[in-house]
Amino acid sequence: MRRTDRAGPTxxxxxxxxxxxxxxxVRNAGGAYDxxxxxxxxxxxxxxxGDRREVLAMRGPDTRVFEAPNxxxxxxxxxxxxHLVALARRACEVDCSKDRARSIGxxxxxxxxxxxxxxxxxxxxxxxxxxxxxxxxxxPTVSDLDAAVPNHAVRLLHRTGHAVVLNGLAWDRLGMRRRxxxxxxxxxxxxxxxxTDPSETSRLVQRASxxxxxxxxxxxxxxxxxxxxxxxxxxxxxxxxxxxRQRVVAxxxxxxFRGRREEAEGRFVHAGAKIVVGESSKPEEVAEAVAAADxxxxxxxxxxxxxxxxxxxIDALRRLGAERVRERRHRIEHAALCPQALVGELADVGATxxxxxxxxxxxxxxxxxxxAAEEYDALYPxxxxxxxxxxxxxASDAPVGVVRPLATITAAAARVTAQGSRLGSAQAVSTAEAxxxxxxxxxxxxxxxxxxxxxxxxxxxxxxxxxxxxLAIPPEEVAAIHVRATIVGGAVAxxx
Numbered sequence: 127m128r129r130t131d132r133a134g135p136t137x138x139x140x141x142x143x144x145x146x147x148x149x150x151x152v153r154n155a156g157g158a159y160d161x162x163x164x165x166x167x168x169x170x171x172x173x174x175x176g177d178r179r180e181v182l183a184m185r186g187p188d189t190r191v192f193e194a195p196n197x198x199x200x201x202x203x204x205x206x207x208x209h210l211v212a213l214a215r216r217a218c219e220v221d222c223s224k225d226r227a228r229s230i231g232x233x234x235x236x237x238x239x240x241x242x243x244x245x246x247x248x249x250x251x252x253x254x255x256x257x258x259x260x261x262x263x264x265x266p267t268v269s270d271l272d273a274a275v276p277n278h279a280v281r282l283l284h285r286t287g288h289a290v291v292l293n294g295l296a297w298d299r300l301g302m303r304r305r306x307x308x309x310x311x312x313x314x315x316x317x318x319x320x321x322t323d324p325s326e327t328s329r330l331v332q333r334a335s336x337x338x339x340x341x342x343x344x345x346x347x348x349x350x351x352x353x354x355x356x357x358x359x360x361x362x363x364x365x366x367x368x369x370x371r372q373r374v375v376a377x378x379x380x381x382x383f384r385g386r387r388e389e390a391e392g393r394f395v396h397a398g399a400k401i402v403v404g405e406s407s408k409p410e411e412v413a414e415a416v417a418a419a420d421x422x423x424x425x426x427x428x429x430x431x432x433x434x435x436x437x438x439x440i441d442a443l444r445r446l447g448a449e450r451v452r453e454r455r456h457r458i459e460h461a462a463l464c465p466q467a468l469v470g471e472l473a474d475v476g477a478t479x480x481x482x483x484x485x486x487x488x489x490x491x492x493x494x495x496x497x498a499a500e501e502y503d504a505l506y507p508x509x510x511x512x513x514x515x516x517x518x519x520x521a522s523d524a525p526v527g528v529v530r531p532l533a534t535i536t537a538a539a540a541r542v543t544a545q546g547s548r549l550g551s552a553q554a555v556s557t558a559e560a561x562x563x564x565x566x567x568x569x570x571x572x573x574x575x576x577x578x579x580x581x582x583x584x585x586x587x588x589x590x591x592x593x594x595x596x597l598a599i600p601p602e603e604v605a606a607i608h609v610r611a612t613i614v615g616g617a618v619a620x621x622x
Contacts, residue, residue, distance in 0.1 A: 144167055146587075146616065155200075155581075162181075210361065220240045234266075276293075300315075342590040397424075399427070417446065459481075461481050480571060491543060520534050532604050590613070
């Protein structure tokens with residue numbers, strides 16, 4: 127990439143000069159994939175899209191020019207499901223994931239090592255275990271953690287965040303009866319384990335935002351369960367002060383929803399409410415919660431991974447009617463294992479599905495071990511979703527997944543695990559389709575597709591310059607493309 131912060135003067139009045147110019151093949155979303163080879167930005171908007179010569183005519187003495195000679199300009203990637211604070215805090219937590227620990231003994235060794243670097247009596251926050259990847263095929267117990275770390279309070283999260291194991295000292299500190307694995311621990315633990323210092327949290331959030339910028343993410347949807355007014359206010363403040371460089375669309379507890387609002391010059395949106403649906407959820411209670419959210423014009427994000435939870439979520443939306451569901455952009459998060467019959471029902475109710483095909487790469491080993499081959503086509507069934515007319519947006523689910531939109535595009539188009547197995551190849555989509563699902567579709571999922579998600583004059587300038595053209599190479603190679611520049615609302619978010 128070549129970048130000049132100050133360019134030589136050209137003809138034309140000062141008012142017509144671009145603040146930034148991107149040079150590379152324009153790969154637009156929504157079907158028009160060849161729109162020129164240059165884009166000019168003035169303020170926070172796209173001012174011109176066209177051939178290099180006419181766009182460079184807008185170059186002025188202060189224009190920043192970013193160029194990737196064999197690269198491409200695409201819409202900014204939208205990560206439609208990411209937990210920003212949890213992602214940020216992973217940087218100071220102890221990693222016990224499958225890439226570091228394949229047995230309870232190895233988890234114990236990692237925790238012992240962490241204890242040596244921390245004062246006795248302090249908390250150790252660890253994450254990442256999944257019994258499916260452990261030799262014992264079971265979660266660690268309270269006794270397992272006590273045997274390794276008796277003098278520190280230990281909180282060990284499952285990789286999904288939907289289960290937790292605590293050691294004895296942690297239970298004592300919380301003043302609760304000792305239990306083994308606790309499922310859906312959010313409400314039980316919220317605000318009970320000492321948080322990192324606010325200034326440290328802010329630093330970690332800034333670091334996470336830079337990670338997103340380096341990956342080309344210009345908008346993040348955060349549907350973290352149980353977010354209250356203070357949590358949403360913190361996100362908004364970080365966006366306002368530039369700690370978070372992305373646009374943020376947040377979903378919180380229904381009790382703190384006061385109507386959809388946009389703040390921080392439109393870069394922070396409180397869109398609606400997150401509702402977690404599990405196998406044991408009661409259908410009437412879920413339906414009542416969805417109806418209550420809809421009555422106050424809250425967009426609903428329903429966590430439903432598979433099976434009974436999906437059936438319950440679909441039923442709750444069906445009661446609203448497909449027209450209302452489409453109008454409000456009501457969503458189902460994950461839909462990871464969705465058989466064809468439920469695909470048709472999702473289409474009928476008008477739901478948007480936000481899902482994570484990169485899990486095929488990250489956790490494909492688990493799917494191969496736990497599912498029959500005939501079930502592979504139900505895993506992240508993008509082809510079936512699109513053919514049925516289901517609205518779909520792609521996301522990382524970080525920190526469960528990783529923030530790498532280009533890797534997600536490869537996963538959607540190639541469906542290959544880290545071990546080289548191809549799962550459900552009939553569900554593959556084209557690179558062009560996957561690119562749209564990670565850009566324009568993400569904007570649409572938040573109701574922002576009238577101003578974002580397409581490279582055309584007058585649209586907000588959320589753009590990414592790549593060092594290679596994703597539509598000119600095999601899908602398997604897209605993940606290796608590097609991001610050369612990330613622009614959010616005309617401001618350069620990457621490189622810094």
